[in-house]
Amino acid sequence: MTVIVLLIAVGAVVAGGFLAAFVWAVRSGQFDDTSTPAVRVLLDQPRRSAPQSKP
């Protein structure tokens, strides 16, 4: 039955990874605007490469 302990450990690592990914996504502003990107994908025009640096 010790396999359950192992599974729990593996599960915690995987879930923790997703939590970390979520924290990173929020902190980097990916949840800041949830409506505009849905419209933006419909507009086709090449965008010149603009400065990528984030403040």
Added chain:
Amino acid sequence: VTTASSSVLDQAVGLPDALALCRHCGDACAAGAVRTDAGSFCCSGCASVFELIREHGLTQFYACDPDAGVSQRSALPRDADRFAVLDDPAIARRFVDADDGTFSYVTFSVPSLHCASCLWLLEQLWRFDEGIGRSEADLMRRTVRVTFRRDRTTLRAVAERLASLGYEPTLDGERAAGHMPPARRDLYLKIGVAGFAVGNMMLFSIPRYANGAPLDPTFQRLFDGLNVLLAFPVLVYSAADFFRAAWRSVRTRVMTLDVPVAIGLVVLFVRSLWDISTRSGEGFLDSFAGLVFFLLIGRLFQQMAFDSIAFDRTVRSFLPLSVRVATGSRMAMRRIEDLTPGDVIVVRPGEVVPADACLLDTQGRVDLAFVTGEQHPVPVQAGDVITAGARIVGEAQRLQIMRPVSQSRLTDLWNNPVFTQKPAHWLTTVSARFGRWFTLGALALAVLGFVAWWPDFGMASQVATAVLIIACPCALTLAAPITLGTTLGMLGQAGVYLKQGAVALDLSRVDTIAFDKTGTLTTAEATATVDLEGLDDRDWARVRRLAAESIHPVCRALAGRVAVEGRVHDVLDAVGEGIRGVVDDATVAVGKASFVAGLARAAIGPAGGRTWASVDGRVGSFALATPERRGMADVVDTLAASHEAWLLSGDNDDEAPRWQTAFGDRMRFRQTPADKLGTVQARQSAGRHVLMIGDGLNDAGALAAADVGLAVSDDTACLVPACDAVIGGDRLTLLPAVLRYARRARAVIVLCLVVSVAYNVIGLTLALTGRLTPLATAILMPVSSLTVIGLSVGLMRVRAPRWSGR
């Protein structure tokens, strides 16, 4: 770009061309229309924006929505150097998010951003200015975030570029909308942590639920330990806001909803720890985390609903940001916070005096409507002290600052109770006061439940927790703000702006409607037949120059949209009579025959319905035919059938027969502002709820006194502080729909209140009888809030008034 019309008259009143639609914004091309090789435009502003877009090969802008452009008609009289304030680093800082020496990252709030085409154009900004790097628009917040090279362009140039495309950035006193408020990211993280915990805790708890019998003690202890481990971050991080808010309300002795929620959470957590440490059970830690998770989601939903309402509001701050300061012979823009006593400022007509100041010019006139509610401008002499909030009328004035500026005082002036002194509708006060009593009641019930189930400690604490959590007044307190907020937003999209949500409730009980005539039932765009008589073209230009000083519809029609040169002083605007003043050393008067007669050397005929003008004694006249607004006759007939409709006009009764059928004998002509106010008050004292509709020029008193004052705004930037709502002139045909919509808003609020009361009664009964587990309450609670939000938003969004005609 060429102007189609060239004669003085055509420029003045234009020739209606009903067939042509503006190539840029899709509005009908009427007075002031411009024709170029590209097509027809409603105004020269639209034409130049189109030209700019075409020049840069971006006509694809019109591909997905042919009317994507923002009409520039109201933009024309704007001051060309209004963005000069952005050269001031202290003001610029408000717009700059970050700056790394080479690049600046700025966010502008752009209220006219409204569709995918706008988004597309605003993200092509770099094509217009090589200093601009990336620009990103946010459709919901109506902001544009621009990155630019500081060595190639300036903040001011970026703002001017936006304005030149028709997207006028706001320069409000408040910080620009910015990107997402940090609090929102925080909320997402808290939800994330709570969600992570609750998901994993469910995995550890399911074996216990599914097994039916106690688990192997080793595993049970392992799972319990893991649950406690996962529950801690939820308690100290995710739920921290609830405890903080509860503590604040205990300290300030104002009962809020956070108190029972916080107590409930603590009871759940402590009891679970007790159960686990004494091995008497496995606790409710999964329910605890689930409760926090759902509470936070409810909070997020609520914030999103409020946000979308807040960003839909287009009527914004009206307070000045900077003023011109005269230092020696130079004029510089200075932030009003930086003004010090002794500074000499120059305030132009229509601008607000930012601080108590002393008049340096010999004489002038100020409008104290913001300060005292007094509607007539009062004359002031050199040396007089002018109170902050007074608006300069007539000519620009030089003033010396006496006291430092208090921003809060200015804001207070705008929110002056003079303009909002009406008794609040019972529905708005009931939900505000409700929270306190409800909280106390819930606490009492919880104690009662606990005592009733004593000495069964487990059951007693479960009942108490369930009561505290289920008895959430959220649904009750949400009903009015959410419904009214949605109403505000939907009406805003249709071109009807309410000053606040409660106005919708006032609108819902209107049974009497009083209309102003000129500018309301008839259009402000008049066609004139001019009889020059003794006046030559130059005189006529002076008449038009003087007319431009007034915002009366006749004067506006006369002045047209094309600016006229000339220096004007000593202007006297006699409301309801006419206007006189000195234009380039000639004494000019425009107005009623009796008003002009005193200055005229030639005879003034009795011809009725004509407006007279005199220049140094020479006389001319013109007749303005004011066509009724399209569809207005039907609207008046509809409203007169269901409401008591009045016509209160300052003009003579020439047009009486035209409105006879709708208004019958409820027509009053040659009304002074005081007469109109009197009629409105007389109907109110007869127990009627009056809606006054007018342009706010000679009916400001009536607009302020009426239960709802609806100001009609065509293309003036003039604001009527006394009104409760503003409607675009072309949207007046929506009026019956707007009134129906307001009544629907009231019905929806009542329905929501009934639903949440029923929910609470059922929930509390189940909780007190011990039939609700904490988990069930944790799910039920947000469901009730979501039901109310869904009901109010859903019902208010279906078939809301929409403006489709043009």
